[in-house]
Amino acid sequence: MADEQDLQPTASPDDVVTADEDNPWLTEIAEQQLTEPAHDKTGIAKVHPSLVLTGFWGPLSEDHPAHVALMTAFGDRVKEIAFFRDEVTIRVDPSIWVDAHVLLRDDADLAYRMLSDLTAVDMLKLRAAPRFDVVSQLYSIKKRWRLRLKGGIEDGELIETLTSVYAAAGWLEREAFDMFGITFEGHPDLRRMLLADDWEEGHPLRKDYPIRGYSQYVEPGFEGGAAPRVKDNRRL
Amino acid sequence: MATTEQQTTGFGTWDVSEERDLGGGQREMVLNMGPQHPSTHGVMRLLLTLDGETIIHADPIIGYLHRGIEKIGENKRYSQFTPWTDRTDYTAAPLNNLGYILAVEKLCGIVAPERAQYIRVIMAELSRIAAHMVWLGTHALDIGALSMALFTFIEREKILDIFEEFCGARLTTNMMEIGGFSRDIKPSTIEKIEQLLKEFPAAQQDWEDLLSENPIWLARTRGVGVIEPEAAIDYGLTGACLRGSGINYDIRKAQPYLIYDRLDFEVPIGTNGDVYDRYLVRMEELRQTLRILRQCLDQMPTDGPIMANDSNYVIPPHHNVLRTAEDMQRHFVWVIKGFNPPKGEVYSAIEHSKGELGHYIVSDGTSMPYRMRIRTPDFVNLQVLPYMAEGAMLADSVALIGTIDIVLGSVDR
Amino acid sequence: MGVMENRFEENVLTTSVDWVFNWARRSSLWWLQFGLACCAIEMIAAMQPRFDMGERFGMLFRASPRQADLMIVAGTVTRKMAPVVRTLYDQMSEPKWVISMGSCANIGGPFDTYAVVQGVDQVIPVDVYVPGCPPVPEALYYGVLELQNKVIKYDRVLRKEGQEAADAQREEDRIATGEAMGRPVAAAAR
Helix, strand or coil, X not given: CCXXXXXXXXXXXXXXXXXXXXXXXXXXXXXXXXXXXXXXXXXXXXXXXXHCCCCCCCCCCCCCHHHHHHHHHHHHHEEEEEXXXXXXXXXXXXXXXXXXXHHHHHCCCCCCCEEEEEEEEECCCCCCCCCEEEEEEEEECCXXXXXXXXXXXXXXXXXXXXXXXXXXXXXXXXXXXXXXXXXXXXXXXXXXXXXXXXXXCCCCCCCCCCCCCCCCCCCCCCHHHCCCCCCCCCCC | CCCCCCCCCCCCCCCCCCEEEEEXXXXXXXXXXXXXXXXXXXXXXXXXXXXXCEEEEEEEECCCCCCCHHHHHCCCCHHHCHHHHXXXXXXXXXXXXXXXHHHHHHHHCCCCCHHHHHHHHHHHHHHHHHHHHHXXXXXXXXXXXXXXXXXXXXXXXXXXXXXHHHHCCXXXXXXXXCCECCCCCCHHHHHHHHHHHHHHHHHHHHHHHHHCCCHHHHHHHCCCCCCCHHHHHHCCCCCHHHHCCCCCCCHHHHCCCCCHHHCCCCCCCCCCCCHHHHHHHHHHHHHHHHHHHHHHHHHCCCCCCCXXXXXXXXXXXXXXXXXXXXXXXXXXXXXXXXXXXCCEEEEEEEECCCCEEEEEEEECCCCCCCEEXXXXXXXXXXXXXXXXXXXXXXXXXXXXXXXXXXXXXXXXX | CCCCCCCCCCCCCCCCHHHHHHHHHHHCCEEECCECXXXXXXXXXXHCCCCCHHHHCCCEEECCHHHCCEEEEECCCECCCHHHHHHHHHHCCCCCEEEEECXXXXXXXXXXXXXXXXXXXXXXXXCEEECCCCCCHHHHHHHHHHHHHHHCCCCHHHHHHCHHHHHHHHHHHHXXXXXXXXXXXXXXXX
16 A cells, blocks of 8 residues: 555654744644633633643644645535644535545545544434534554544435445444444445344434333343332433 | 243344355355353354365454443443443453543543652553453463463462552452542552562563463464554554554554653564564563553652642542531532533543553533543454454464454453 | 271261262362453452462363353343353253352343343342452352352252252152161151
């Protein structure tokens, strides 16, 4: 795929990113985050600067190279870029889900070659539509940067599989299918993974799925032996 | 099991066709390995398609220990969830605590005091040794070196004693708290660690004398289960599986957390990417871990706070709770209601003994996480097994499972 | 010969065959090596040199259920795993005992979720429950010792056919023994 050089990091661990003339964005964003009124009522808790000034996710601004590259290629189908602490999240339209990953992986400078994680979030209680966020966490060994991509899809909508881009996506997408019922179009082996393959009771990590499921397992002949259930007053 | 009309689905299928005729006198055999098998390191099931003794295809079937820990995380308050992190990877509970606690602290915007950070590193590195002891013992046991488990568990017990003295539990420690520690490390515990640092290198030398140049060990591990560097990155491998293939990625160096940037240690890298290289990488990691421990003990400030000074997210110190009304109220509210971190989402990764352990937490501003995702290293690492097993011999399958270093609680969550 | 020589009169030891068999069973419980979750690590630790449970109690782990007479359920039993546990139990030959080790196997432990069976006693009968999360090896010892006390009282009829059948059998044995020894025995007044 690429020569040996690309597989080794170019940045040295001693290169700690600090706010100076070269990186004015750091000061700016850091000040913004630090002066933000804290969530709590007392306002005593402040965000510790060392959690913001890491530089582990690249520049905290719209000039982030990944954002620039995506904007150049896809224009307004790149929805938004968000910052929290030192993290960068780019939300893209699900129609460019695979293309965006291919672009970031093959970009010679960025080289987001590793898919750290792929999962989904059920946004049922947070917004009206779309229902799910598919979230991927990328890592660039060359740059030592992380990046998070998000794509929102409705329940029942298909999203293209990343298995052609990253081999790691195989099991991660199977798990997302198992837990959320998201169908990844073109996945070679999309079946139940953590739950039994003939599980019929829906997808447990959806917000409308009760934590205890819909039925309890009792071995035949042991019906009376089950311990009495405590009343469930927890949420869901 | 007895058939009944009561409940017939949800348990998985069991019938495995044993032999298939491919025509032309060729046959392939499907062999079921597990879920109850001594060499699958727990309850993993492996469906092996065999041509003679050569593996054509391996299909790992996991989920026999899926306990819904992510769902539990969404139904527990931030302050309550630590005990479940112990039980994801039960061979290295303090490392799991650390990963979770760092994610919550990042979300809340607080940082533990210096002394607490040193204690965290000490406990994390000790548990890295303990986890590698389990790995080495069981891996060597699978391959045929039966006595290794006896040796490694002797050293492991010493580390468990240190944990027991520090937090009261041997295995599921639940030792870290948001903001630091509530109990300080005792001088006697430090003495025990010093003692371990003295004794451990000799013990490790013994194991290496037994294994590293043992012809049987070499025959079973060299050139077996080779992972090319490109494939290792493509499969998202982390930890020794990635470093054995020659990729330099250790989160302690690449994106240092806690006080790892002050410590002087090296990241061992393999060259061939086979089972033997991964063994060497892990053995060298043990030595580097001892170096880290040595430096931590030397650098650790002898006095100072061990809990962050924060009124919202951190449990008030026990001493004050008994003496001031304010802290007693705070304690009451913290325990009964928890705390509300800001809205946002964080992904915090640490270098676990098996690779990258990431916690992705989405907060909606309430006291319970909206989404709690645990990215466990061995779940992602395990999917390279079919790649490694293709074309390997049947007898090597146990070596391949062992070299990935899986713990099924962590794979299935 | 040895220290025992000439110290006793020539004697005869009377005992029941059942007791001897049970004594042998108690002293050599072979258990099915069967780790499910966290408790399995403590079970392995109990086997290893420091605690050395196997050598102390004449125990030996077997990987095959056919050769085992004790199953230590060490860890969480999930819904996916429950039929496997049952199958393994069915494959063990009689007499067989079960130790449920740890809170998860006892009552589901902290995992009250969709995927977990709330106690292994909903799947197989359990003889001894060992509490703890996970139990320390010493606790497992205590469980094994308790089980040994139970094994020595093992009664095949009681186990298979219930209390009533066992009482009847004992009564029958009592009368038969009395007749064999030449003294008629009155039937119990109940």
